[in-house]
Amino acid sequence: MMKTVRIALDAMGGDFGPEVMLPGAALALERGLNIAFLLFGDEKLIKPYLAAHPALAAVATLHHTNVAVRMDDKPSQALRSGRRNSSMWLSIDAVKKNAADIAVSAGNTGALMAMAKTCLHTMPGVDRPAIAAIWPTIRGRTIVLDVGASIGADARHLVNLAIMGAAMARAVLDVERPTVGLLNIGSEEMKGVDDVKAASKLLREMALPQLDYVGFVEGGDIGRGTVDVVVTEGFSGNIALKTAEGTASQMGQYLREALSRDLMSKIGYFFARKGLATLKAKMDPRNVNGGTFLGLDGVVIKSHGHSDVFGTSVAIEIAYRIARHELLGQIRGALAHSHELASRAPNSQTAGGERAAAVPQSAQLRMDS
């Protein structure tokens, strides 16, 4: 039998807290996933849901705390008031103490990232964490990272992102040797940021066995599903993600208007409604809910704050897949191998030199200052 995955769940996170997190956990179990839950939060609020979902109660242990990080807490505030005793912190800490394999929270992103960094620290060889998103494409799904954990990336960090993203693609997309592209403007070699060009050179030279580096991709390639993994620094990654979400909702609104503008259109909608339901399902952001924090000594999944029960169950299923594939161990191994390659490379000095002169310079996201 498949090994049980231990998921630490911040039952208080998100706009709806236990009302959504616990039924979401119960729904994930209905898919036959072999999960043991560690639930962190206010027992008074959690117990009624355990009573209502006996299958969840059977695989859950409840860890009471009445401290919860609020959705509008600034990261520094959350760390001051919620460190060591909030449901968010305790969920992450369970991963650190190896009581859980992975943590899931719908709490606010800034606070969650600050706590994850403080509690778990970055992996050896990784300067900064990243957030990976699962992006629906014409051909299936693509992993895009970093979508906003930090701003700017030097060549070495971009290579790390490629390695971590490829490991995640193996876990979530079930591809053995994922294709990886570096996001750039213009596909000609001559264009783009120095860091991105240096990272491209490094990835070609290293010829890593875990991934198939295909070169530069442009913004339009993401939705086209040209590659399994798209790598970029967090500023442009976040803008790409938000812009795509905005465009999708814009198209959705155009479509609703088009199908309600006159009687004929409404009749058309009536006939086509089943076909259009498949469209709606494809565009449903709940199907890809869950930003994955990578680069830390432990994996944390951020479920969307507005998520409903279904969206929550998806984030939990993603956590399950990631933990079951032992993503962390895979990333550790791949990173160690790449660092060995880099140190052996005859021109590793050159790469370092390019990095030093690189534009834009790296900068940690100032979460709260």
Add this chain to the structure above:
Amino acid sequence: MMKTVRIALDAMGGDFGPEVMLPGAALALERGLNIAFLLFGDEKLIKPYLAAHPALAAVATLHHTNVAVRMDDKPSQALRSGRRNSSMWLSIDAVKKNAADIAVSAGNTGALMAMAKTCLHTMPGVDRPAIAAIWPTIRGRTIVLDVGASIGADARHLVNLAIMGAAMARAVLDVERPTVGLLNIGSEEMKGVDDVKAASKLLREMALPQLDYVGFVEGGDIGRGTVDVVVTEGFSGNIALKTAEGTASQMGQYLREALSRDLMSKIGYFFARKGLATLKAKMDPRNVNGGTFLGLDGVVIKSHGHSDVFGTSVAIEIAYRIARHELLGQIRGALAHSHELASRAPNSQTAGGERAAAVPQSAQLRMDS
């Protein structure tokens, strides 16, 4: 009567050359625009179209050259072989010599930008040119710049982009005091790049009369039409643009699949086809064809290389509106005013200091190296 706008047209540019450029010019004239055309290109290829379009022939002067920049010429190559004598160069040069008010070309972007920079030079107070796009939104249209002329921007350049974008919004969108937002990740003041934060501070302090600065916007705000002008540096701007185009075509493909998956869906499509035609029109990229090169001593419009006759006519109409509103003069005046304000500001030193430490550092796009 409205002043005649003199448009220098590179008749050889784009994938189709005269076959599309000249009927496109003729179509623009059918809308009653008061234009005089200066046509640059091979007279053997152009004359048949003038014979076929007498209304165009009546307002056009033909300037023969048999040198044309090819779509795959690198910028340096184009400058070597096409400087001073290609149809592209001569079109731009007509603006420089004040024989034309504005130039339109569908030639390759890199070559066109290199020639425009070499021929026209940047305006006083502007370091680098920018490309502005017209973005269809739920509420209408938004000007987004820079969508790829250069990578990185310091605070001062972002302020210049705001001023130039606002002037363009007045010309193209007919709004007296356009709202302007700075593209950032997260809407909290604490997030984002130092340059963007410094630019925000400058724009608030300057309180320019020509524009209404509203603060930070995110990727999702572009399609929502939250502001009239979205300002960002060229790397993230290009990625936003390409990502949105990719998402729109992805949605289009989903919709086609949804409406052809079974008989009922096809019947539905039959009834709703007129409503869906309005959707298609809204999504039609030809309606917003034309990237505007700003920041140079003369305005050049880049029509899409794949443009058809209709798309070409739209680019020409945009050129007409921009020239008629004397965009260049407006930008010159607004920039001069802002520089005066900046030099009078008590903390202009602070802004300079922030700029020096800014991340990402500015770097000119290396077009060809």
